[in-house]
Amino acid sequence: MTKNLLSSAVLAGVVAGLIAALLQFYFVIPTLLEGELYESGARVHFATDGSTQSDKGAPSLGGDFTRHAMTVAFNLVTFTGYGLILLALMLFAHEKGHALTPRTGILWGLAGFVAVQLAPAIGLPPELPGTPAAEVAPRQMWWALTIIVTAVGLALMAFGRGPIALLSIPLIAAPHIIGAPHLDTYFGIAPPELSAHFVTLSLGVALAGWTALGFLCAWFWTKANDA
Template structure:
C-alpha cells in the first residue's frame, strides 16, 4: 500500500506541477514581471509629470530561462509534497469508510486549496513586487497557524457528527478574528489594480492546481489498486 501511495502521489504531483507551471507562465508571471517594473522604477504609477507610466514595453518572458526552470522545479517539488500529504489523508479517511474516487479526490483537492491558499489569502493575499508588507516572522506564524486551524476546522465539519462539528466553524473563523499582521499604512509603488489582478490570477491558478492534484491522486490510486 505504501508503494502505491508514494507512486500515485508522485505521479499526480509531477503532472499537476507541469500544469500549474504552464498556467503560471500564461497568467501569473506576466503580472509578476510587470510588478517588478514598478518596483525597480522602470514604470511609475502617477509620476510627478502627470503621466501614469513610462513608455517602456511590457515585460517579456524571454531571456529568463533559469528563473523559469526554477519555477517548474518548484512546482514539481511542491505539488509532489502536497500530493503525498493529500493522498495520505485520503487513504486514512478511506480506512474510516470514505471511498477514494476521482470525484471525491476533486473535493479533497478543493479542500486543500481552501486550507493552504484561500484561507491564508483572506488575511495575507499574494504579494505583488512593490507591495509593502508587515514583518516577516509574525506573518509566517499567522500563515502557519491559519493552515493548521483551517485543516482541523474542515476535518471537524466533514467527519464529526452532531454539535461537535460546530467546533470546525470556530476553528475556521479563529485566525481571522485574531487578524493577520498588517502595516499601519500603505505606500506601495505598484498600481492597486495590478495588485488585485495578480491576487485573483494567483488564487485562480492555485485552485486549478489543487483541483487537478486531488483528482489525479485519487485516479492514480484507484488505477494502482485495481484488481
C-alpha cells in the same frame, strides 16, 4: 500500500505541478514581471513631476531560462509534497469507510486549496514585488496557524457529527478574528488594480493546481490498486 501511495502521489504531484507551472507562465508571471517594472522604477504609477503614468501592459516572458526552470522545479517539488500529504489523508479517511474515487479526490483537492491557499490569502494575499509588508516571522506564524486550524476545521465539518461539527465554524474563523500582521498604513509602488489582478490570477491558478492534484491522486491510486 506504501509503494502505491508514493508512486501515486509523485505522479499526481508531477502532473499537477506541470499544469500549475504552465498556467503560471500564461497568467501569473507576466503580471509578476509587470510588478517588477514598477519596483525597479522602469514604470511609474503616481508621477510627481507632472509626467504621465507609464503605459499599461505586461512584458513578455523573455529568455530567462534559469528563472523559468526554477519555477517549474518549485511547482514539481511543492505539488509532490502536497500530493503525499493529501493522498495520505485520503487513504486514512478511506480506511475509516469513506469512498476514495477521482470525484471525491476533487473535493479533497478543493479542501486543500481552501486550507493552504484561500484561507491564508484572506489575511495575507499574494503580493507583487516591492509591496511593503509587516515583519516576516509574525506573518509566517499567522500563515502556518491559519493552515492548520482551517484544515482541522474542514475535517470537523466533513467528518464530525453534531456539536463537534459546529466547532469547525469558530475554529476556521479564529485566525481572521485575531487578524494577520499588517502595517499601520497602506502604501505601495504598483497600481492597486495590478495588485488585485495578481491576487486573482494567483488564486485561480492555485485552485486549478489543487483540483488537478486531488483528482490525480485518487485516479492514480485507484488505477494502481485495480492493476
